[in-house]
Amino acid sequence: MPFQLNxxxxxxxxxxxxxxxxxxxxxxxxxxxxxxDLVNFAHGDLFMAAGYTTFLLIQPPFKLPFAAVVxxxxxxxxxxxxxxxxxxxxxxxxxxxxxxxxxxxGVSIVLQNLAxxxxxxxxxxxxxxxxxxxxxxxxxRISILRLIILAVAVLIVxxxxxxxxxxxxxxVMRAVSQNREMCAVVGINVRQIAxxxxxxxxxxxxLAAALITxxxxxxxxxxxxxxxxxxAAIVMGGMGQVNGPIFAAFIIGIVESLFGGYVSxxxxxxxxxxLFILVLFFRPQGLFGRRPHL
Amino acid sequence: MxxxxxxxxxxxxxxxxxxxxxxxxxxFKSGYAINLLIDLVRWTIFALSFDxxxxxxxxxxxxxxxxxxxxxxxxxxxxxKLGFGFIPNVLLAAxxxxxxxxxxxxxxxxxxxVTFAIGTxxxxxxxxxxxxxxxxxxxxxLCTTGVPxxxxxxxxxxxxxxxxxxxxxxxxxLPMLAVTLLIYWAITSGRIGRAFASVREDExxxxxxxxxxxxxxLLAFAVGSGIAGALGAFQAYYLTVVCPTEMSLDxxxxxxxxxxxxGAAHLRGVLLGAALxxxxxxxxxxxGGQAITPAYQQVIYGIILxxxxxxxxxxxxxxxxxxxxxxxxxSRKEAQP
Numbered sequence: 348m349p350f351q352l353n354x355x356x357x358x359x360x361x362x363x364x365x366x367x368x369x370x371x372x373x374x375x376x377x378x379x380x381x382x383x384d385l386v387n388f389a390h391g392d393l394f395m396a397a398g399y400t401t402f403l404l405i406q407p408p409f410k411l412p413f414a415a416v417v418x419x420x421x422x423x424x425x426x427x428x429x430x431x432x433x434x435x436x437x438x439x440x441x442x443x444x445x446x447x448x449x450x451x452x453g454v455s456i457v458l459q460n461l462a463x464x465x466x467x468x469x470x471x472x473x474x475x476x477x478x479x480x481x482x483x484x485x486x487x488r489i490s491i492l493r494l495i496i497l498a499v500a501v502l503i504v505x506x507x508x509x510x511x512x513x514x515x516x517x518x519v520m521r522a523v524s525q526n527r528e529m530c531a532v533v534g535i536n537v538r539q540i541a542x543x544x545x546x547x548x549x550x551x552x553x554l555a556a557a558l559i560t561x562x563x564x565x566x567x568x569x570x571x572x573x574x575x576x577x578x579a580a581i582v583m584g585g586m587g588q589v590n591g592p593i594f595a596a597f598i599i600g601i602v603e604s605l606f607g608g609y610v611s612x613x614x615x616x617x618x619x620x621x622l623f624i625l626v627l628f629f630r631p632q633g634l635f636g637r638r639p640h641l
Numbered sequence: 642m643x644x645x646x647x648x649x650x651x652x653x654x655x656x657x658x659x660x661x662x663x664x665x666x667x668x669f670k671s672g673y674a675i676n677l678l679i680d681l682v683r684w685t686i687f688a689l690s691f692d693x694x695x696x697x698x699x700x701x702x703x704x705x706x707x708x709x710x711x712x713x714x715x716x717x718x719x720x721x722k723l724g725f726g727f728i729p730n731v732l733l734a735a736x737x738x739x740x741x742x743x744x745x746x747x748x749x750x751x752x753x754x755v756t757f758a759i760g761t762x763x764x765x766x767x768x769x770x771x772x773x774x775x776x777x778x779x780x781x782x783l784c785t786t787g788v789p790x791x792x793x794x795x796x797x798x799x800x801x802x803x804x805x806x807x808x809x810x811x812x813x814x815l816p817m818l819a820v821t822l823l824i825y826w827a828i829t830s831g832r833i834g835r836a837f838a839s840v841r842e843d844e845x846x847x848x849x850x851x852x853x854x855x856x857x858x859l860l861a862f863a864v865g866s867g868i869a870g871a872l873g874a875f876q877a878y879y880l881t882v883v884c885p886t887e888m889s890l891d892x893x894x895x896x897x898x899x900x901x902x903x904g905a906a907h908l909r910g911v912l913l914g915a916a917l918x919x920x921x922x923x924x925x926x927x928x929g930g931q932a933i934t935p936a937y938q939q940v941i942y943g944i945i946l947x948x949x950x951x952x953x954x955x956x957x958x959x960x961x962x963x964x965x966x967x968x969x970x971x972s973r974k975e976a977q978p
Contacts, residue, residue: 386755388762438951448701448758449901450950456894456943460936571766571890578759586753613774620767624748627760631751 356487358608359601364493364562366600367500371555373577373596374507375548377589380581382524382544383440383537385447389431389454390577391570393549396458397424397556398565399466405473405561413475417557424553425546432545440541441527455570462567470564478561496558503551504593511589520544572616579623585633595634598622662815666808675807677923679879682814683872685915686821687892688899690868695897696906697829698861699841700754703893704745704761707768708738708866710888712873714772717785717883720874727791727804727813731874738870739863746862750855757858769888784884788877810879817875821868825908828864837861841906891939898942902949904958913957 376390400423403409404416411419435454439446477492511517523530523540531537580599584591599619607615626634662682666675687709694702712734720730749760772779779785791804791813804810829837836857839847844854877883899918904910922938953960 386759388758435947435951442954444753444755445695445699445701446950446954448755449897450947452703452894452897453943453946453950456946457940460939460943463936464934464940571762575759575763575766579763582756582759586756614771616770617767620763623760623763627748627751627756 353486354608357489358604360487360489360493361608362601362604363597364496364600365604366597367496368555368559369573369576369580369596369600370500370593371503371551372573373580373584373592374503374589375552375555376574376577377581377592378544378548378551381587381589382520383527383541384444384524385436385440386444386451386578387548388448388451388574389458389570390451390548390552391572391574392455392458393424393428393431393570394552394556394573395462395565395567395570396427397553398560398569399462399471400424400553401557401560402471402473402565405475413477413561417554420557421550421553424556425549428545428549428552429542432542436541436545437538440538455574459567459570466567468567470566472564473561475561490562492558492562499554499558503554507551508589516543576619579619582623583626583634585635588633588635591633591635659819662818666811670808672807675811677920679807679811679814680923681916681919682811682818683876684895684899684919685912686814686818686868686872688896688903688911688915689821689825690865690872691896692900692905692911693825693828693861693865693868695900696911697834697837697841698858699906700750700858700862701758701897702761702862702865703758704764704768705865705869705896706888706890706892707761707764708742708869709873709876709892710768710772710883710885711741712738712870713877713883713887714779714785714873715870716874716877717788718778721789727793727878730878731817731871734874735867735871738873739867742863742866743859746859750858765888765890765893769885769890772885772888779883779885782885784882786882788881788883790881791878804878810875814875817871824864824868828860829906829908833857833860891935894939894942894946898946902945902953902956904956907956907958909961910956910958917957 372390372394375393376387379385379387379390397420401416401420404411404419405413431454435450436447439450475492477495478490480491481488482491482494511521519530519535520540520543523535523537527537530540576599577596580596581592583598584593584595599622602622603615603618606618662678665678687705691702691705694700694705715734715737716730720733723733725733745760745764746757749757773781775781776783793802793804794800795802802809804813828834836847836852839850839852840854840857847854873887876887895918899914900911901914903912903914903917949956955962
C-alpha cells in the first residue's frame with residue numbers, strides 16, 4: 348500500500364479525536380486519584396452508563412435536541428457519580444488501596460451486568476446531525492462533531508487547570524490531595540470534597556460520553572477497556588500528575604489509530620496495553636514523571 | 642491465643658473432610674453430585690491460588706483468568722504436540738504460567754501496588770481479546786477442540802486406563818487439591834509465611850528488617866499463577882475443548898467474592914468461601930426452580946462484594962473469630978463469678 352498523505356492525515360485526525368476522548372476519561376480518573384488517592388476501577392463503566400443515557404435521550408421516546416442532551420447527560424452523570432460515591436466509596440475513603448480497588452470493581456461488576464440485563468449485549472448505535480455533517484478541507488473530510496470534541500477536550504483541560512489553581516474550591520481540592528488530616532484540622536470537610544470531586548469527574552465524563560456516543564457504539568462491557576486505557580495513560584504519564592496523563596492519552600489515541608489503519612484493526616486495543624508494559628519496564632516513573640522517592 | 646485443643650481439632654476436621662471428599666462419589670453415584678463436587682474442588686484450588694497473591698501479599702491479581710486460560714491453551718495446543726501425557730502437560734502449564742507471572746510481575750510491581758492491579762486487569766482484558774482474534778491458532782470463539790483424554794498405563798501389566806467419566810476426573814482433581822493445600826500450607830506458615838505477613842502489613846518496615854518485598858510478592862504471584870495454570874490444564878482435559886470464555890472476567894469476580902467474603906489470608910475463610918459460593922448458585926437453582934442467568938448472579942455477587950467491603954472487612958472468618966472470642970469470654974465470666 349503506497350503512502351497516501353490524506354489517508355495518513357485522516358488517521359491522525361481520528362487518532363486526535365480518540366485521544367481527546369481518552370484524555371477526558373483520564374481526566375475524571377486523575378481527579379479522584381489525585382484528590383482522594385482512589386483508583387476508580389468503575390470509571391469506564393460510569394462512561395458506559397452516560398453513553399446509554401445519551402442513547403436513550405436521543406432515541407424516539409424523548410428525541411431531545413442535541414444541546415439539551417449534552418447538558419442533561421452531564422447533570423445525570425454527575426448524579427450517578429454522586430450516588431456511587433455516597434453508596435460505595437463514602438465509608439471506605441480512608442481505608443487501604445486494596446479495599447478501594449475491590450469496592451470499585453464491585454461497582455463495575457454491578458453496572459456492567461445491569462446494563463447487560465437492561466440493554467442486552469448488542470451494541471447500540473445512534474447519531475445526530477452534527478456527526479453526519481462533514482467539512483472538507485484540502486481533500487480531508489472530518490465531521491463537525493469530531494472538531495467539536497477536539498475543541499471541548501482542549502477547553503476542559505485548560506479550564507480544569509484554571510479551576511484548580513484559581514478558584515477557592517480548586518484550592519481546597521489541592522489541599523486535600525496534599526494532606527487530608529491537616530485539612531480536617533483547619534475545618535475542611537474532606538468527605539464533602541470527595542463527593543464534589545466525584546461529581547465533577549461525573550460532569551466531565553458525561554460531557555465526553557454525550558459528545559462521543561453519536562460517533563461510536565455503546566455496549567455493556569465497553570467500560571473495562573476504557574478504564575484500562577485511562578489507567579494506562581495515568582501510569583504512562585506519571586502517577587500523581589495531571590498534564591502527563593493527558594498527553595499520554597493523546598499518544599495512545601494516535602498510536603491506536605495509526606496501528607489500526609496500517610497494521611491490524613483487530614489488535615488495535617492491544618496497543619495501549621503494550622505501551623503500558625513498555626513504560627513500566629523501561630520508565631516506571633512515567634514518560635514525564637520524576638523518580639518517586641520511597 | 643489459641644485454645645490448646647484447637648490444633649488437633651483442625652487436623653481432625655481436615656482429615657475427616659478429606660475422607661468425605663474421597664468417599665462421597667462412592668455413596669452418591671448421581672452425575673449431579675459429581676459435577677457439584679468437581680465445581681467445589683475446582684473453586685477451592687482456584688481460590689487458594691488467588692489468596693496466595695491477593696490475601697497473603699495483598700497484591701490483588703486481577704489476571705488469574707489469564708493464567709488459568711493460557712494454562713488450558715497450553716494443555717490443548719502445546720502439550721499434545723510435544724507428545725506429553727496428562728501429568729507432564731499439567732506440570733508444563735504450571736511451570737510456563739509461573740515463569741510468565743515472574744516476567745509480568747517484575748513489570749507490574751514497579752512503583753506502586755496499584756500498578757499491579759492495573760497491569761493484571763489489563764492482561765486479563767487483552768488476553769481475552771487476543772485469544773478471540775487469533776482464530777488461526779485458537780479457533781477464536783469457535784474454541785480449540787479435540788483435547789485427548791488422559792491415559793494412564795498401569796504398571797506391570799498391559800492395561801491402560803482411559804479417563805472419561807466425570808468421577809474419574811474427580812479422582813484426578815483430588816490429588817491436585819492435596820498438592821495445592823500442601824504448597825499453600827508450606828509457603829504461608831513458617832519463615833516465608835511470616836515474611837508474607839510483614840510484606841502485607843508494612844512493606845517499609847519489612848525491607849528495614851531485611852525482608853525484600855519484591856522477592857516475596859514475586860514468589861506468591863508465581864506460585865499462585867502456576868497453580869491456576871495447572872488447573873486450567875485440568876479443565877482443558879475435562880471439557881476436551883478450550884474456549885475464550887475460560888478467560889472471562891467473571892472468574893475474577895467469583896474469586897474476589899470467595900476470598901474476600903470468606904476472609905483473605907486465612908485458610909479457614911477461603912475454604913468456607915469456596916464451599917459457600919460453589920454451592921450457593923446450585924441451592925438458589927434448586928430453590929428458584931430454574932437457573933439464574935449469569936448477569937443476575939454477577940449483579941448479586943457485585944452487591945455482596947461491596948457490602949462485605951463496607952461492613953465486614955475481615956470477611957466471615959473475622960466474624961467467626963470475633964464471635965467465638967466473645968463466646969469464650971462470656972463462658973469464662975460465668976465460670977468465675
